[in-house]
Amino acid sequence: MNDIVFLPARKLARLIRTRKLSAAEVMGAHIAQIERLNPKVNAIVTFLPEQALETAKRFDARLARTKGAGADGPVSGPLAGLPIAYKDMIQTKGIRTTFGSPIYADHVPDDDHVLVERLAAAGAITLGKTNTPEFAAGSQTFNKVFGATLNPYDLEKTCGGSSGGAAVAVACGMLPFADGSDLGGSLRNPGNFCNVVGFRPTPGRVPYYPAVDAWASLSVIGPIARSVGDAAFFFSAMAGPDLRSPISITEPGKRFARSLARDFKKVRIAWSKNLGGLPVERCVTKVLEAQRKVFVSLGCIVEEAEPDLSGADEAFHVLRAVGFVQKYAELLREHRNQIKETVIWNIEEGLKLDGPRIARAMALRSSIYQRMRSFMERYDYLLLPVNQVAPFPVTQAYVDTINGVKLGSYIDWMKTCYTITVTSHPAISVPAGFTEDKPGLPVGLQIVGRYRDDFGVLQLAYAFEQETQIAGRRPPIL
Numbered sequence: 001m002n003d004i005v006f007l008p009a010r011k012l013a014r015l016i017r018t019r020k021l022s023a024a025e026v027m028g029a030h031i032a033q034i035e036r037l038n039p040k041v042n043a044i045v046t047f048l049p050e051q052a053l054e055t056a057k058r059f060d061a062r063l064a065r066t067k068g069a070g071a072d073g074p075v076s077g078p079l080a081g082l083p084i085a086y087k088d089m090i091q092t093k094g095i096r097t098t099f100g101s102p103i104y105a106d107h108v109p110d111d112d113h114v115l116v117e118r119l120a121a122a123g124a125i126t127l128g129k130t131n132t133p134e135f136a137a138g139s140q141t142f143n144k145v146f147g148a149t150l151n152p153y154d155l156e157k158t159c160g161g162s163s164g165g166a167a168v169a170v171a172c173g174m175l176p177f178a179d180g181s182d183l184g185g186s187l188r189n190p191g192n193f194c195n196v197v198g199f200r201p202t203p204g205r206v207p208y209y210p211a212v213d214a215w216a217s218l219s220v221i222g223p224i225a226r227s228v229g230d231a232a233f234f235f236s237a238m239a240g241p242d243l244r245s246p247i248s249i250t251e252p253g254k255r256f257a258r259s260l261a262r263d264f265k266k267v268r269i270a271w272s273k274n275l276g277g278l279p280v281e282r283c284v285t286k287v288l289e290a291q292r293k294v295f296v297s298l299g300c301i302v303e304e305a306e307p308d309l310s311g312a313d314e315a316f317h318v319l320r321a322v323g324f325v326q327k328y329a330e331l332l333r334e335h336r337n338q339i340k341e342t343v344i345w346n347i348e349e350g351l352k353l354d355g356p357r358i359a360r361a362m363a364l365r366s367s368i369y370q371r372m373r374s375f376m377e378r379y380d381y382l383l384l385p386v387n388q389v390a391p392f393p394v395t396q397a398y399v400d401t402i403n404g405v406k407l408g409s410y411i412d413w414m415k416t417c418y419t420i421t422v423t424s425h426p427a428i429s430v431p432a433g434f435t436e437d438k439p440g441l442p443v444g445l446q447i448v449g450r451y452r453d454d455f456g457v458l459q460l461a462y463a464f465e466q467e468t469q470i471a472g473r474r475p476p477i478l
Contacts, residue, residue, distance in 0.1 A: 002478075004029040005173035009230040012176055013080040013123075019063065023081030027056040027125065030083045034127075034174045040155065040477060043168035044085055045146040046096050046129040055125045056081060077123030078237050078257065084124040087166055087180055088132045090221075091210070092116055095126065100134040100143035102338045103331060114209040114242055115179060115221060122237040130178060131165030135328065137343045139189040139387075139414055140398055141165060144340075148394050151193060152475035153441055157391040160193035162186040166224045167194040171475055176225075177234040183219040183320065185387070185417025188429035191224055192386035192444030195473060197231045197461070198224050198429040200421070202452045205253075206238045207245035212326045214246050218319055218421060227471055228430060228462040232256050235458075249452070256455060260462035265299030267460075270375070272306040272384040275416050279402035280388045287433040287443040288385060294467050295383070307375035307382065311364040312422040313415065318361035321350035342397075342410045365422055372423040373451060381460055382448040385416045386429040391441045416446065426454045430461040431470040439476055 004012070004026060015021040031049045038044050059081045091097045091109040093116070098104045112120075120126070131149045133141050141164025142148035149164045151157040152172050159168045163180025167190035170178050180187045182200040191198025203217035223238060225231035239253030271292060274280045295302050324346040332339060332347045339347075376382070389399050399413035400406065407413060420427050427448045434440030445464070449457035465471050 002173065005033045005176075006226070008227065009082060009176040009225065010233045013078065013082055016081045023056040023059045023063070023125065024053060026081065027053050027083055027127070030127065030174060033172065037172045037174060037477060041150045041152055041168050041172060042147055043130055043149050043165040043172065044128045044174060045088060045131045045165060048095070048126065048128050052083060052125055052127040059123075059125065077121060078233070079119060079122040079124040082124055082176055083127040084119055085128040085130050085169060085175055085178060086116060086126070087163055087178070088129040089136050089162075089181060090115055090179065092126065092129070095129065097129065098145050100132045100136070100145060102144050103335045105145050111210075114207050114244060115238065118240075119237060124237075127175070130163070130169055132162050133164070134340050135343055136162035136181060136183070136186060137340075137346060138162065138398060138410060139185055140394075141190070142394070150394055151391050152477040153195065154391065154439065155477070156393060157441065158193065158394045158396070160190035160387075160391070163198070163224060164190045167191055167196050167198065170194075170224050170226055171196050172477065177230055178224045179221060179238065180224050181219055181221050182421070183418075184316070184411055184421055185414045187222045187224060188386050188417050188427060188444070188446060189414060191429035193391045193442055195431045195442035195471065195475070196224055196226055197228050197431070197471065198222070198444075199231050199235065199458070200427045201235070201239065201454045202249070202426045203424055204245070204247040204249040205454060207240075207242035207248040209242065209244040211245070213323070214244075216323065217247055217424060218323065228428075228458055228465050229260060232260060232458045232462075256458065260459050262459045262463065263299070264460065264463055267300045267381070268379045269295055269300045269302045270305040270379040270382045271302050272304070272382060275384050275419060276306055276309070278388060278415050279405040280385055280416070281390055281402060283390050283435040283437070284385055284388065284443055287435065288445055291432050291445060291464075291468065294464055297467065298463055305379065306384075308371050309368055309419050309423065312368050312419040315361045315364040315368065316418045316422050317349070317409070318353060318357060319365065321346055321353060322358060323350075325350035368422050369424055372425060376425070376450045380450065380456070384446050384448070386444040386446040388413050388416055390435050390443060420446070420448055425449060425451050426457045428457050428461045430465055431473075432468070433470055434473075
């Protein structure tokens with residue numbers, strides 16, 4: 001079974017397409033892995049084994065009839081019969097979608113999200129949904145509907161979030177890859193905590209529909225995978241324009257399926273230990289500092305430098321609060337007793353805002369983008385911590401103190417992530433090592449690229465991954 005579920009996704013798709021493995025065999029292996037491991041980690045929260053296996057068998061029958069030509073259904077799409085379980089924030093027609101909220105515990109949408117349409121057309125087969133915190137708020141995956149998702153490297157620790165179920169499922173071989181969303185770090189953070197890759201692309205790369213605000217660009221959708229190559233492969237099916245998403249980038253996604261190999265000699269890299277003095281746990285700093293030499297060995301010019309991102313904290317908190325008002329203010333009026341405290345706080349912070357404060361936040365974000373753009377004219381990449389802490393106890397809702405520094409809100413331990421969000425530049429979390437304590441907890445490195453240079457970010461992450469091979473380490477739970 002492990003021979004199948006831990007095969008690279010691109011190879012798995014090729015084996016199905018050439019009929020060396022059937023989609024039913026592949027689906028069966030992943031179903032068995034979920035049945036074996038999910039009771040221990042709680043990553044898959046809606047599970048559809050019979051439906052998925054039947055769909056896989058029909059897929060195999062079409063493939064046999066058409067010999068992969070695609071005339072009788074999507075049998076030659078890039079995802080070629082591979083299983084997918086969508087984050088429980090993505091609506092799936094006829095399949096329960098709870099958003100991690102008791103209010104929606106029995107909610108069954110009438111329509112698919114555009115991502116579901118797109119991946120189904122690419123040949124992916126829906127196997128279920130992955131866990132998320134309530135309304136994806138906070139980078140610790142727990143909710144009152146399904147409970148907490150546990151870190152497979154230490155079952156007493158958090159897996160991060162909000163795409164925590166996705167990251168754990170991928171790390172454990174329950175899925176070959178998974179979708180996630182990222183506002184303040186929800187792809188990068190669980191990738192970091194679970195020793196997998198979490199990629200936040202440039203806003204507009206992956207269309208977002210339906211959406212309350214079609215023009216919103218803080219939150220994006222992106223891939224989680226066990227390797228950079230698989231992340232790029234999956235991303236090639238996710239990305240591309242859609243007129244229902246007015247900010248979507250017109251460039252097709254297929255370009256991301258190209259080879260990631262590249263010569264990095266004399267490429268300039270800015271190395272930041274703490275993004276201008278943010279508190280970072282020493283165990284995280286120690287792991288990352290040891291990897292600086294890898295980029296030197298690749299031929300890069302590595303300099304300690306960081307952009308001026310002053311004002312990013314204010315811009316993020318204000319614009320995030322505006323988003324909470326747009327999405328959830330009506331729910332607060334009608335279902336306050338069913339909403340968790342931190343979400344109520346976010347909505348009420350938004351309700352306090354006035355026009356001048358929101359206008360100032362929008363102006364700050366514009367200024368931050370321009371400062372970041374100017375900084376990246378000198379440097380091709382900025383490297384920094386993903387998060388400021390290592391995985392913490394799953395019984396702890398969030399981190400409130402780092403190195404003796406008291407934090408201002410329940411998400412301030414993620415400033416190294418959400419500050420980058422404000423810039424709109426693409427960023428990836430790639431496995432970088434493990435803390436010294438036993439059994440050792442994953443630590444990721446954040447690689448930020450130039451605006452819209454999503455492919456370049458994947459290339460540098462791939463080069464680092466090939467040199468270190470850290471992503472190949474599997475969770476003890478296996």
